[in-house]
Amino acid sequence: MSTATRFASTDDYVKGGVEIIGADSAPRYLFSNMFEVASKAQAWERVVVARNLEFTIECARAEGESPWFICAHDETCLVMQGDIDIHFIAAETRPAADSNGAQRVAGVPAGANMGHVRLARGHMALLPANAAYQMRARQLGVVLLQSIEGPLSVQRWASICQH
Amino acid sequence: MNTAINYDAHRATPDARYGYQVFTIGSFSFTRDEYFVRVSYPKGTYVSDVGLFLRAMMRDVAWGFFYGWVNFDDVFGTVNHYGSVDVFVGSYNAGYQSAGTDFCERFDANKLYDCFHALLSDWTNEGFDPFAAPLETGSPYGSKHGNNDAAVNFQRELAERFVGSPGDTELRTDARGFTVNRQFADVPQDEPEVHTEPGFEGQLSAFNLFAYLSRSPVTWNPSIASVVGQSAYCPTSEEHMLPILHGNDRVEWFIQLSDEITWQVADKATAAPRAMITMKAGDIAAMPADISHRGFSPKRSMLLVWENMTPGLEERYGSGELAPTAAEF
Known part of the structure; x- marks a missing residue:
């Protein structure tokens, strides 16, 4: 018997789905596939694929270099496809302490270089609060960002979920 | 539903037939034999395969009754009220509800935890790990033979910020006993x-x-x-x-x-x-x-x-x- 572990990618994914067998409806389950979402997204667009009140998981198509982002709280980044470097700067200008979600930084933020992490599929990185970060994809990738709903969070449930 | 909290401790009494203890808390009594668990409650008896029951009980205990309902099956389970816990038979089953044979009693969470943990420890035999996949462990059945407290007391790892951050939970390695499955x-x-x-x-x-x-x-x-x-x-x-x-x-x-x-x-x-x-x-x-x-x-x-x-x-x-x-x- 094969025990090969099955991962997926934008080029190789098969969606499951919701079968209704009682008094219910499929949209309640907000069923989507991250690779399908990334296939149809703009690079570095942060599409909300899971929401739990104010908290989000955002899916991004990782392609080329992202803008610089900064966030007043921790976030995390899980690489589901591709090889991605994340560079960090201790930004001199911080977002409001009570703000939620990532914000875009115009240009390269002023501040000291904190270092970088080099990630592959399955790797997960902490995006520390108030550290500006830029993701650099070495090939087409997909990342999941654990965050809080903010100005860059894109919600389009009707187009990504099973009806 | 009676929502008064029962703060009484459980009782464990020997049962010579198969070597397992009988556990009693509030209106519930739990007995096991070689294959089955029997739960007696004021409106009847509930019976289940003991392997299924122990695997469910293991999660209920390890998760501190988890978020919400832990249904062992369509009939028996617990509801977490975060400080107190309901134990029910048929309370969320349309058949029991219509027959009026459903029953529920609320317990202090710590007292119930002590009861369930003691039951799990006593009823889990040597060679059976209720956390393991069935292909990776022995049989839950038979008369009492030994125990497996190392498995029953397994602690899940709970990072406070991020695995591997300073002062937080560690990576899983061979040296820590975490080998690749x-x-x-x-x-x-x-x-x-x-x-x-x-x-x-x-x-x-x-x-x-x-x-x-x-x-x-696990x-x-x-x-x-x-x-x-x-x-x-x-x-x-x-x-x-x-x-x-x-x-x-x-x-x-x-x-x-x-x-x-x-x-x-x-x-x-x-x-x-x-x-x-x-x-x-x-x-x-x-x-x-x-x-x-x-x-x-x-x-x-x-x-x-x-x-x-x-x-x-x-x-x-x-x-x-x-x-x-x-x-x-």
């Missing part, structure tokens, strides 16, 4: 490169989540890998069948990282079937706050369970203040 032998074990500039030591963290999951020695037992506010990533490795039907007291999300799980979804209040959800690698689905679910994973798979730990959510969903679904379109 037989069904994840093909999962790369490389760790990310972390290049930190002088002055920022300890501020950057990264780890291989897939390698971490490939080394999980099934259907989420750890916590990262926390953002009250948002908790709870990754877990799954094989065979979730031993409980988890009834949600809040919205919960599943992100299928590898392989496949099929979820059987039922109405939380009546156990009536609602849906079957098949999740393949990359699929994402929400579990609304008004259902129960049980997963089936034919091959060991990686699942990211995502929880909102905000205190008091159970009351906000229970009162109807919050809709049971995470979003509408």
